[in-house]
Amino acid sequence: MAELKDLAVPPSDTSKNEALDSPSRGESVQFGHKMRKFFLFDRQYNNLNHGSFGTYPSQVRSRMRHYQDLCEARPDRFIRYDYPKMLDCSRKLLADYFNAALDDIVLVPNATVGINTVLRNLRYNPGDKILYCSTLYGACEKTVEYVCETTPATSIRVELQYPLDDDDLLEAFRDGLKRGQDGGRVKIALFDAVSSLPGVRMPFAELTDICKQNGVLSLIDGAHAPGQVPIDLAKLQPDFFIGNCHKWLFAPRGCALLYVPRKSQPLMRSSLPTSHGFVPLPCEGKIIHNPLPPSAKSEFVNQFEYTGALDNSPFLCVPDCFQFIEEECGGQREYMEYCQTLARQGGAIVAKLLGTEVMDNKEGTLSKCFFSNVRLPLHAEIFTSAERSQVSQWITNKLVFDHHTFLAVFFHADSWWVRLSAQVYLESDDFRWVGQILDQLCRKINDGGFRDALKISDVEE
Ligand SMILES: Cc1ncc(COP(=O)(O)O)c(C=O)c1O
Structure with a gap:
């Protein structure tokens, strides 16, 4: 795994000069139709919508099948003993890629699960508000609505009309915060790195700063970020970040990362769904059986490692995706x-x-x-x-x-x-x-x- 880890290029600089300066990269890469040979498209199909569901190269598919075969060869050994170690390799690569601590990164099937995990774990008191922009992905807005139906939280929607200068967007966001602080407080703000419709980059670093200045938790929906937008989580320091690997990193569908820095981890009591990794509050005389091998990993990491019997082979493809980008796309x-x-x-x-x-x-x-x-x-x-x-x-x-x-x-x-x-x-x-x-x-x-x-x-x- 050491070589694969080294292949994960820090995403902090995408400047043209840097790219051209690196001698061994990109020289033999031919982007465009020649690349179609790596993918599984029908000959007649022209995929101009990678952003919705992504797709992955045949070599990543072969690796996924390999992991599935390993699982079927020895189901118990694989799921209980081998898979957790392999998962750690994917977590490590993503942690390095996003400049985050390994123990702050876990994998979840998709951005929807990640957003639900964060919003449903928070405890809301009367007056607590969830702020979001009108361009938020529809399913995430519905998650906010669901949380508002089932808890004392209410929502604040910041209307955005594009094209919009970043400064105007930031002002609208600040106005929304002001409205939200009136007669309550904004507990958490949810915004995109790159929004879905329209597909535009948002000033997410500035939005995160505004949240910090106002004592508001920040939740970045980075569904489109991995592969597309360089992000340094140590610098950015949001409270929560979610990114899909199955869009622009070429992972098979069902592979996303959830970043929760140590300081925010106590707010995330459970994975979604709750499973064997959950540690209930102590209750005298009550012990709930956990069939999985004991683990020295943190409660946070442990919870997300196993959330019921599922095919998690897409999680294991992260090294293969980085390898594809490195070897076939020039980095x-x-x-x-x-x-x-x-x-x-x-x-x-x-x-x-x-x-x-x-x-x-x-x-x-x-x-x-x-x-x-x-x-x-x-x-x-x-x-x-x-x-x-x-x-x-x-x-x-x-x-x-x-x-x-x-x-x-x-x-x-x-x-x-x-x-x-x-x-x-x-x-x-x-x-x-x-x-x-x-x-x-x-x-x-x-x-x-x-x-x-x-x-x-x-x-x-
Ligand atoms: C901005 C944004 N957030 C969240 C999602 C949901 O992603 P998933 O379906 O992988 O959960 C999408 C899907 O396209 C999206 O564009």
Whole structure:
């Protein structure tokens, strides 16, 4: 494992010069369609939406199957004795990658479980509030709602309308905090590193600082961060951070990290679900049997190691994902640089074809990620709000069933937008291709009488 650990490049610097200065890296890497050979796509399918569910290279799949085979060869030995050690290798690589202490990093199946773990473990008193931005991922907003239904907590929603300068976003966030402190206190604020819709980078370091200055717990939804955004947790010091490895780190689905620094660990009484690792408060005469081998690891780490019988083989693929990025993508810096550049170029190509614009602010911070969001040339005013979701569905249905691709289509700030993902297996031609398709679809909606074009009954198929 020592070599694999060394392959995890510290993510603190993605500068072009650094990347070009490192002689042995990236020289033979050919990004774009040549990379498709590493992936498992249907020949007809063009994946322009890596951001939703990710996908992983065939070599990572083979490793996952290998771990599954090891498990089936000796189920008890593997689950009770071998798997915990292998899991520690993945934790160690992620701890090094994010510059965090090993004992502050555990693995969970996905960001949803991570966010639920944090929000459901906190104890809320009357007057406690959970603050979040309106662009929060829908399932996370629903988790906030659920917590508010089942505890004394209430929520504060900060409305964001993009494109937005970072300073304006920070001011809106501060205003939200002020509102929340009125007649109570904001206990925790939840915000993204890179939000989902729109797919934009948020000023998460500044937001974390504001939380610290105001005595508010910070929970960063970094679902899109691993692989995409350099993060130094020792510097950032949020109270909680969650990151999916199954998006931009190429892990199989079901692999995410939860970072809880030592000072916040007492707030996390249990993994979700609670399992053998849970240590109940002492109760005289009551001993609950734990069938797992004794462990010297901390209560926090121990709890998340086993949360019931599951196939945790995706957790074990973290070293293989780092290896793929190192060997086939030329390293983290090259990977990040290619995808960020392609996202910008691709977005510009699509916007030009559509005669619209890419969503960005004047500092260009929104697009410092692997997404670009392009406005669709549709006349929003001719649609009722009920028809709007049908418009989005019609476009996505056409993309999926006629053109074998997918883009997230969403309505934001009185316009339709598409979110495009850049990835190593794509090149600018793919954006040109999908831009032309979008142009045709939008023309059909705008020119041909939109109700005909929508063929609303087809949308139900
Ligand atoms: C910002 C954000 N948070 C959370 C999630 C949920 O991730 P998962 O489905 O892996 O739990 C997503 C999924 O796309 C997301 O984009």
